[in-house]
Structure formats: C-alpha cells, structure tokens
Amino acid sequence: MCPPVEETPANGQANGTNGDNGHPGYSAVRSTPTKHVSPYQPVGDFLSNVSRFKIIESTLREGEQFANAYFDLDAKIKIAKALDEFGVDYIELTSPAASEQSRSDCEAICKLGLKAKILTHVRCSMADAKIAVETGVDGLDVVIGTSSYLREHSHGKDMTYIKNTALEVIEFVKSKGKEIRFSSEDSFRSDLVDLLSIYSAVDKVGVNRVGIADTVGCASPRQVYDLVRTLRGVVGCDIETHFHNDSGCAIANAYCALEAGATHVDTSVLGIGERNGITPLGGFMARMIVADRDYVLSKYNIKKLKDIEDLVADLVEVNVPFNNYITGFCAFTHKAGIHAKAILNNPSTYEIISPADFGMSRYVHFASRITGWNAIKSRADQLGLTMTDAEYKECTAEIKKMADIKKITLDDTDAIIRNFHHNQVHNTNKPLLPDLTKDEAEKLNQVDQKIESVPEKRQLDATVEADAEDRANKKTRSTAA
Ligand SMILES: N[C@@H](CCCC[NH3+])C(=O)O
Ligand SMILES: [Zn+2]
Structure with a gap:
C-alpha cells in the first residue's frame, strides 16, 4: 500500500514564509488537506502563480500620474467603489505626503469600509511613513530608486543608506500593525547583487512583499522571468510586480512574472499612468481568463469591466481605444466571410475569449466586400x-x-x-x-x-x-x- 502523499500546492514551497494575511505562503501549505494522489501524475509547475495571483489596483496612484488625470474626492470614491465591486484585492492610493488633499482623501477612502485592502504608496522615508500610518490604511507600499540613474540623478543616496532606511521604515510600519511592501524602482537597470542583497535583508526582517518595478518599460518577458525566478529563490515573502508599457510588454511581463513565482500584479484601469502607462486591468484580465478561466470567474466580477473603463475614460477625458482588450468596439466583431461562417456555426473557431463572460456581445460584420x-x-x-x-x-x-x-x-x-x-x-x-x-x-x-x-x-x-x-x-x- 502506498502511504498518503501530501498534495503540493500549485505555487510550491518556495512562496511566502510570512504565512499571514492569507498569503499564498506556508499558511496555504498547512491548510491543504492530505489526500491520496497517484505518484505517477505529471509533475506540476510548482513555481507558477498564474492560478492564484492577486491584483494591486493602482488607478488611484499610478493612474493619478497620467497626463490627463485629475481626481477629486468624489471621483476617487466612485473609482474605489467600482474597483471594490470588481473584486480587486488591493487599492493603492497616492501618498498622503504628496499634498494635504491627498492625505484627507486617503483617510476618506479608508473610511468607506471596502472589502479591498487599502494601500498607500510612499517614498522610503520615515517622514512619509509616519504620515501614512496615521491615515487608516491597511498597508504601505514603500519605494526607492536603486538603479545608478536614479541614485545619481534622482535622490542621490547610496545602497547602504537605502538599506538602513528601508530596515528602519519596515520596523516602524510593522510596529504599527500595518502591512508593508518594499520595492526598488527601475529594478531592471539596477545591479543584480544590490537588488538581491537588499531584498534578502528586508525579507529577513519580515516585510510582507518585495516589489520589482520596470519603471522605464524596458524589460522583456524573458528578462522578467529570469529576475523573478532568481528572486523567488532568495526571498520567502510575496513578490509584487509593476510593469510600464513603453515597449509594449506590460501584460506579457506581468504574466511571465506570475509564471516565475510572483504573487501580485499592479494594474490600472485602461493602463493609465506615467507616459503611456502600465499593465491595464482589462488587458490583464483578458490574458488571465485565457490562462485560468475558473480562477478569474471565481474571484473577479469581470462583467463590471466596461463600466469601470467608461467611468475612468470619462473622468480623464479619453476615448476607450478602438482595439482595446475586451471592450474595444471591434474586440468581438468578425468580418471576413470565412470567419463569419465559422463563428456562426461555433464561436470557438475564431474566439479564445467568450464575450459573454465580460457581459459583452459578439458581432458579425455584414457590410463589406469580404462578407460571405x-x-x-x-x-x-x-x-x-x-x-x-x-x-x-x-x-x-x-x-x-x-x-x-x-x-x-x-x-x-x-x-x-x-x-x-x-x-x-x-x-x-x-x-x-x-x-x-x-x-x-x-x-x-x-x-x-x-x-x-x-x-x-x-x-x-x-x-x-x-x-x-x-x-x-x-x-x-x-x-x-
Ligand atoms: N511608478 C513607480 C512605482 C514603483 C513601485 C511599484 N509598485 C515605478 O514605476 O517605478
Ligand atoms: Zn510606475
């Protein structure tokens, strides 16, 4: 008789040592029931978190950095409530140290009693951290530039200073009972040894997440996979990822990060953010529903996507792009005769995503010379x-x-x-x-x-x-x- 085999969770033992706050870490391993499973089944992908990712929605932080964005409190509340109904895990807000209005808006959103956890994004400094912990947020997302470009031309601090300040801030924030993430900025142009050394140091003092940010949008999916995979072997805490879209890889990079063991992905509605923005919530959902439809449908209210996009597009005075993922006007329109015929017989012939999952409709384009x-x-x-x-x-x-x-x-x-x-x-x-x-x-x-x-x-x-x-x-x- 075979002895009972403990079923290994999909994300494997490498993820998370904190075991708090429902992390996909050791707590998940402990709660997995013992089952009799065949020792001959195929080996799973133990690293991948494609089927257990969390979303840190940053329309109210990164999105505020979009050229056209100006959100008053009323707009922020509408967006926060819509994101909460959608089911995002976290909502990230602009630093309360940015302005008095940002601080009071942050307090007001914390008081809404949303299901999503509220985070605020602050510089790695005690002064900012002290303001942030008083606002009622669930956690702080601390960030500092680590590439030589940013160290020399932005804040002017060296790695020793960065490490010491990070440890001090983390200790302080934890002492206030708040969740804390430490992220480098411009991670893909930072020295790998510098990065691993600081991530390892903050992991040892119990940071909840470390963050990797492709601040200039230069990384390719393979580079992302390599860095996250390497980091996965060095830290036990969760790994958050943040991708700018300058060279068009923001969604692919987020997906590869999850495959390599990252646990959290930053998004914004329509991808709004600095320059041409970051991983868009809708595009990311399109990618993930193809990868694991059951997980996406069990967790996110994706029929709300169009309403949220319309709301944000309206507030920042842009049109939803014609070729937008899922909600673009032609996202589910079939035109060529050959396609139309097959689609009318069976939509799976030329569709990988069901429009109905997102509350959208399929159209067959009848008015052209290529109709059938x-x-x-x-x-x-x-x-x-x-x-x-x-x-x-x-x-x-x-x-x-x-x-x-x-x-x-x-x-x-x-x-x-x-x-x-x-x-x-x-x-x-x-x-x-x-x-x-x-x-x-x-x-x-x-x-x-x-x-x-x-x-x-x-x-x-x-x-x-x-x-x-x-x-x-x-x-x-x-x-x-
Ligand atoms: N917007 C900043 C934030 C980094 C932190 C990511 N959560 C960047 O792209 O570097
Ligand atoms: Zn960013």
Whole structure:
C-alpha cells in the first residue's frame, strides 16, 4: 500500500514564509488537506502563480500620474467603489505626503469600509511613513530608486543608506500593525547583487512583499522571468510586480512574472499612468481568463469591466481605444466571410475569449466586400426575411458589388437585403440601394456590364432561376393539395 502523499500546492514551497494575511505562503501549505494522489501524475509547475495571483489596483496612484488625470474626492470614491465591486484585492492610493488633499482623501477612502485592502504608496522615508500610518490604511507600499540613474540623478543616496532606511521604515510600519511592501524602482537597470542583497535583508526582517518595478518599460518577458525566478529563490515573502508599457510588454511581463513565482500584479484601469502607462486591468484580465478561466470567474466580477473603463475614460477625458482588450468596439466583431461562417456555426473557431463572460456581445460584420453568404443569411434571419440559399448568394454578390463601389454601412446592407427580398417575392425590379450618387450609379452600371460576362455569374443566374422554378412548383403543389 502506498502511504498518503501530501498534495503540493500549485505555487510550491518556495512562496511566502510570512504565512499571514492569507498569503499564498506556508499558511496555504498547512491548510491543504492530505489526500491520496497517484505518484505517477505529471509533475506540476510548482513555481507558477498564474492560478492564484492577486491584483494591486493602482488607478488611484499610478493612474493619478497620467497626463490627463485629475481626481477629486468624489471621483476617487466612485473609482474605489467600482474597483471594490470588481473584486480587486488591493487599492493603492497616492501618498498622503504628496499634498494635504491627498492625505484627507486617503483617510476618506479608508473610511468607506471596502472589502479591498487599502494601500498607500510612499517614498522610503520615515517622514512619509509616519504620515501614512496615521491615515487608516491597511498597508504601505514603500519605494526607492536603486538603479545608478536614479541614485545619481534622482535622490542621490547610496545602497547602504537605502538599506538602513528601508530596515528602519519596515520596523516602524510593522510596529504599527500595518502591512508593508518594499520595492526598488527601475529594478531592471539596477545591479543584480544590490537588488538581491537588499531584498534578502528586508525579507529577513519580515516585510510582507518585495516589489520589482520596470519603471522605464524596458524589460522583456524573458528578462522578467529570469529576475523573478532568481528572486523567488532568495526571498520567502510575496513578490509584487509593476510593469510600464513603453515597449509594449506590460501584460506579457506581468504574466511571465506570475509564471516565475510572483504573487501580485499592479494594474490600472485602461493602463493609465506615467507616459503611456502600465499593465491595464482589462488587458490583464483578458490574458488571465485565457490562462485560468475558473480562477478569474471565481474571484473577479469581470462583467463590471466596461463600466469601470467608461467611468475612468470619462473622468480623464479619453476615448476607450478602438482595439482595446475586451471592450474595444471591434474586440468581438468578425468580418471576413470565412470567419463569419465559422463563428456562426461555433464561436470557438475564431474566439479564445467568450464575450459573454465580460457581459459583452459578439458581432458579425455584414457590410463589406469580404462578407460571405452565410453571414448575409444570418442577417436576413435577424431581419425576419427568408430566402433560398441561391438567393442569399445572389444577394451577397449584390452587396459585394456595392461595397466595391463605396463604403457601405449596416443600414445600406439591410436595405439591399430587404429590397432584394422584395424583388424576389413580388417579381419587381426595385433599385437595391436607391440613394446612390450619379457617379456611383455609373460605376455600378460598369461593374454590372463586366459581371454579365463572367461565367460564374451566368451559372449563378441559372441556379437562381432553377431555384425559383422549383419553389413555384412546390407552391403550386401545396396549393393544389
Ligand atoms: N511608478 C513607480 C512605482 C514603483 C513601485 C511599484 N509598485 C515605478 O514605476 O517605478
Ligand atoms: Zn510606475
């Protein structure tokens, strides 16, 4: 008989030694029930936290650094409540040391009684920490630049000073019963030995999380994997990650960080932040629902995404980009005939994310030269019109012909379908699109003449005629019966 085997949690034993605050650390290992499992099952990915990540939502901190952002208390409360309903784990606020209004807003948000934990982001200094611990926040996110660029040209402190101050601040914040994270800034241009040495020192005095920040957006996913993986072997606490999007890797980097054992990801709504921003909440959700749909659906109220994005877009006076993840106007629109046909049969053919999970709708684009007859058949069905397959094909040919001449709208397409259907049923010859300009009508005429000489057209006409005859015969038979 095999002895019982203790099931190893997905994130493995390397994650977290604090075991407090529900960390995916030793507390999770202890609470895992003993089960009989086969010793022959495939080896899991013990490092990855793709199925147990937490979100630190920073629209009210990093997002306030976006060029267009100005949030008054009312706006901050709306955003905080919306994020809380969405289910983010943490909400990060601008430092209370930044201004008197920032401090009082921070206090007001702490008093809302949200489910999400409230953090504030402060410089690694005792003065800032003393102000922050009095605001009612659950925790402090302490940060300081560690690259030579920032040490020489920003704050002017050396690594010894940074380490000593960090230890002093951590001890103070812990003594006040608050959660604390220590993060370097510009981590990917910092010296690796410097980084590991300071992270190891703060881990030893019981910091809850260490943070890695790609402050200038220079890191690639492989570099992220390497650094987080290395750090995972050095510290036992949680690892938070923060990625700027200057070179387009912010979502991929967040994902790779989780694969390498990071536990927390910073996001902001629509990615707003310094310059072109950070990992966007919506894009990150798109990535994660593909990786672990059950986890995402069990934890986050993702149907709220569009409302939150609209709220923030409105407050910072930008439009949601046309190609935005999930909520962009064409995110679930299928256009090419081949795609449309397959999508109408089974949406999984050309979709990896279900729009319904996010409360969004799928569209098939009917109004173009690359539309196909299956799409037109489906549109006719929506309009309550029925035709034969040959007629749908003929009608589609008319739509393509028109779309070759001018950019047609969905209304144009509907008019063509309706008029085409009318002509078939009543044996009339109504113009399919009456509002053509003289120039367009002339072009259409030329196209018609060319098409008449194409053998496929003659073939199609014959099919349509045969089809019509067949229907007429059936009708006569049914009337006779
Ligand atoms: N916005 C700063 C904050 C770093 C801390 C991350 N949580 C940066 O990009 O470096
Ligand atoms: Zn940042």
